Amino acid sequence: MDRHEGFREFVLARQQALMRTAYLLVGDRHLAEDLLQSTLTKVAGHWHKLAAGGNAEAYTRRALVNQYISWRRRPRFEVPSAEPPEQGVSYDEAALDRIVLRRALAKLTRKQRAVIVLRFWEDLTEAQAAEALGCSVGTVKSQTHHALARLRALAPELSEDFEAQEVAG
Incomplete structure (x- = not known):
């Protein structure tokens, strides 16, 4: 075989x-x-x-x-960004929210970003995320709480979305 x-x-x-x-x-x-x-x-x-x-x-x-x-030998994962868009150009609000969120996610610690991705994009339960990360459910809960607080501080315009996620999570 x-x-x-x-x-x-x-x-x-x-x-x-x-x-x-x-x-x-x-x-x-x-x-x-x-x-x-x-x-x-x-x-x-x-x-x-x-x-x-x-x-x-x-x-x-x-x-x-x-x-x-x-991945310690690699630089932090930052998303390159251009200057803000010119005046008079209309953008979809959801697209702008995604850009703001991506920039804020790039500023989280790696563990915080991993918890957010697993919990909210991969839709894993706290127990599944804990298994994937090799930590306790309590650690997942606290990392999620701290990550969402950091995202609120980095992107206050999205804080309503973060609050809804934390209540639902």
């Missing part, structure tokens, strides 16, 4: 979801591709154990988050 049997099928089936998570963590498509590739390389080395009954999805998501948090 091939050590990597089923790995290709797993990657093909889950690649888009994993890439979305990687992109939300780093905020840049090329860096997300690098992050996902390096994570999948490591997961491939452990595939024989996962194929024997492990939860490949949860293991890979946790490996992705751990790889993101431990």
Whole structure:
């Protein structure tokens, strides 16, 4: 039996979801591709154990988050931005909110950003996020609280959205 049997099928089936998570963590498509590739390389080395009954999805998501948090040799993930738009140009309010949110997310710590991505974009429960991060549910709750408070301070114009998320979360 091939050590990597089923790995290709797993990657093909889950690649888009994993890439979305990687992109939300780093905020840049090329860096997300690098992050996902390096994570999948490591997961491939452990595939024989996962194929024997492990939860490949949860293991890979946790490996992705751990790889993101431990990328110490890389610079902080900042989203380059141009000057503010010229006067007289109309923009969709939702698009502007997304730009503001992306800039604010880029200023969170890596763990805070990971918690926000897992809880609100990946829609994981607190327990699932704790499993993915390798921490307690209480840590997820406190990191979420601190991250949302930081986002409120960085983007006060979006604070109503953050309050709704915290109440719903």
